[in-house]
Amino acid sequence: MHIRHPKDFLTGVMFIFFGAAAMAMSVGLNIGTAAKMGPGYFPFVLGALLGVLGAVILLRGVAGASGSHEWPILQVKPLAAVLLSVVLFSQVLLPLGLLLSTVLLVVLSSTASHEFRWKEALVNAAVLVTIILVVFVYFLEFQIPVWPAFVAGRG
Amino acid sequence: MELLANLALGFQTAASPMNLLYCLVGALIGTLIGVLPGIGPVQTIAILLPTTFALPPVSALIMLAGIYYGAQYGGSTTSILVNVPGEASSVVTCLDGHQMARQGRAGAALTIAALGSFVAGCFATLVLAVLAVPLSEVAFKFGPAEYFSLMVFGLIGSVVLASSSLIKAVGMIVLGLLLGMIGTDVTSGAHRFTFGILELSDGIGFVSLAMGLFGICDIINSLEKREKRDILKTKLTGLWLKKADLKLALPAVLRGTLLGSLLGILPGGGAIISSFTAYMIEKKSSRHPESFGKGNICGVAGPESANNAASQTSFVPLLTLGIPPNVVLAMMAGAMMIHGIQPGPRVITSNPALFWGVIVSMWMGNVILVLLNLPLVGIWVRLLSVPYRLLFPAILLFCCIGLYSVNNNTFDIGLTALCGFLGYVFHKLECEPAPLILGFVLGPMMEENLRRCMLLSRGDPTVFFTRPLSLTFLVLAAAMLIVVALPTIRRGRAKAFTE
Numbered sequence: 001m002h003i004r005h006p007k008d009f010l011t012g013v014m015f016i017f018f019g020a021a022a023m024a025m026s027v028g029l030n031i032g033t034a035a036k037m038g039p040g041y042f043p044f045v046l047g048a049l050l051g052v053l054g055a056v057i058l059l060r061g062v063a064g065a066s067g068s069h070e071w072p073i074l075q076v077k078p079l080a081a082v083l084l085s086v087v088l089f090s091q092v093l094l095p096l097g098l099l100l101s102t103v104l105l106v107v108l109s110s111t112a113s114h115e116f117r118w119k120e121a122l123v124n125a126a127v128l129v130t131i132i133l134v135v136f137v138y139f140l141e142f143q144i145p146v147w148p149a150f151v152a153g154r155g
Numbered sequence: 156m157e158l159l160a161n162l163a164l165g166f167q168t169a170a171s172p173m174n175l176l177y178c179l180v181g182a183l184i185g186t187l188i189g190v191l192p193g194i195g196p197v198q199t200i201a202i203l204l205p206t207t208f209a210l211p212p213v214s215a216l217i218m219l220a221g222i223y224y225g226a227q228y229g230g231s232t233t234s235i236l237v238n239v240p241g242e243a244s245s246v247v248t249c250l251d252g253h254q255m256a257r258q259g260r261a262g263a264a265l266t267i268a269a270l271g272s273f274v275a276g277c278f279a280t281l282v283l284a285v286l287a288v289p290l291s292e293v294a295f296k297f298g299p300a301e302y303f304s305l306m307v308f309g310l311i312g313s314v315v316l317a318s319s320s321l322i323k324a325v326g327m328i329v330l331g332l333l334l335g336m337i338g339t340d341v342t343s344g345a346h347r348f349t350f351g352i353l354e355l356s357d358g359i360g361f362v363s364l365a366m367g368l369f370g371i372c373d374i375i376n377s378l379e380k381r382e383k384r385d386i387l388k389t390k391l392t393g394l395w396l397k398k399a400d401l402k403l404a405l406p407a408v409l410r411g412t413l414l415g416s417l418l419g420i421l422p423g424g425g426a427i428i429s430s431f432t433a434y435m436i437e438k439k440s441s442r443h444p445e446s447f448g449k450g451n452i453c454g455v456a457g458p459e460s461a462n463n464a465a466s467q468t469s470f471v472p473l474l475t476l477g478i479p480p481n482v483v484l485a486m487m488a489g490a491m492m493i494h495g496i497q498p499g500p501r502v503i504t505s506n507p508a509l510f511w512g513v514i515v516s517m518w519m520g521n522v523i524l525v526l527l528n529l530p531l532v533g534i535w536v537r538l539l540s541v542p543y544r545l546l547f548p549a550i551l552l553f554c555c556i557g558l559y560s561v562n563n564n565t566f567d568i569g570l571t572a573l574c575g576f577l578g579y580v581f582h583k584l585e586c587e588p589a590p591l592i593l594g595f596v597l598g599p600m601m602e603e604n605l606r607r608c609m610l611l612s613r614g615d616p617t618v619f620f621t622r623p624l625s626l627t628f629l630v631l632a633a634a635m636l637i638v639v640a641l642p643t644i645r646r647g648r649a650k651a652f653t654e
Contacts, residue, residue: 014580083575
């Protein structure tokens, strides 16, 4: 089988996956009847609709005439650096506090750029730490831990 | 003269020192973020949503409206000065605006953009005020069947006009509707699709979804492009227009205003379509069509007025019917719901101060933009010279802190990263995220109306076709789908999109 439009093909796969997942999970929820709909009714119908749309898009991706023939190109570095830095921030914010978390977020995310330089990223982090301390902690009085838990004596 | 009394009430609310301040702050930071390259109104609102949470609803909405215009204005500034449109609706402004800047007429271009937007804003506010009451009275006569069909019509309408691939866009709507189902089912109390995660029992946070799909995802995409921006080095001198320029541009402003006000009300209308249409009209009706694309001032004045008028009148369907006609208004709807206000015909009667206050503040926001932003253009330009590698970590940081502040928990931050990843996948597969957000916002309302309607009709689905108004909406929706799916029109549309 030759896939002529990879992006359409993959979109179809994605829609079918989400549609099927929604249907499968709705079944466990009590579907009910049209007159007395259970919590699973509408999601089940939507899942089915999404699956059908996905199938049409998938078929078009295999056999359709028009559209681009390129496979999507992924670049791992920006994707990984940005997402990981955000996830890391969410994990360390409470134990390490705002100061250290900010430095980690800024430095790690900066590596995503092709123009990354250590010194510049560190200076940027220092500037941003100052700004958020003044704006969020001092002026807006955000309820957010600033220092690491072991320094501030939080359990 | 009920209208005057209403507007007076609005002035009372909007002109209170606090609200005036929030309007000002909103317009300023909206411009500040909107000026950053590649960040349009949707991204700006997504990034700044959490900043409004601590405020009372009226002030929050006033500030958000300010952010919205600010961002749009910021977008035209970058289009004119560096040829980087912040969003689709200012692509057109690039064509002639940037050429004007290259000829040393950046000041004139910026001024006509601001003045055109101001005129358009004034007129559109009036349209909104006049239409609001009668339309919301019509909406009160709607039963659940009419509402459901209206939402179908609105959702289809929003993708028919604005999407390049119809079937993918419809799929994205359905996916959005499904995402809107996550959380506790209101009727039965059952947890749906929560995977046993406690934080998901309230559903996916609107802020997380919007920030992930637009804020985080756009950062990743910009980093992939590695583009070098050419920054305009010429100095900005003379913001004032020459008399000849004004005489040339004024009719274009008026044409743009009328066109935009009209298109903004339609579902799926709004800023993008109106600016493109306005440009076409200006070019076709001009005596010198060849001068377009080479710095014709009408090519800036028409589209800029049109997109501002449209962005204002597109509040009409949201505030009177509860249907957001495009993605920016879906963001506003999401924000209203977070503040406990269900957008729809009830707002106007149950909360008149809020309703008229927001409407009047839109007009004030326009005044503030003209008075404040034109003198500040120099600062915005300097902001543009900050390299992206220093800017994006700052944006990420503010997103994260904002997200934490919404519920004081870190779960939302992780969820946003996940939404960012989803947004990235969508982008790679050329699926637009805007229809998904619209579906997400309307999902719960649609389900509720469907359930109520089917309960009343005892499970008989023909009720949607026997009630005349409901049938009309469904027929219109079907007609739009068929018309767009026809091959001849598809070709024409493809041509329109590439132009």
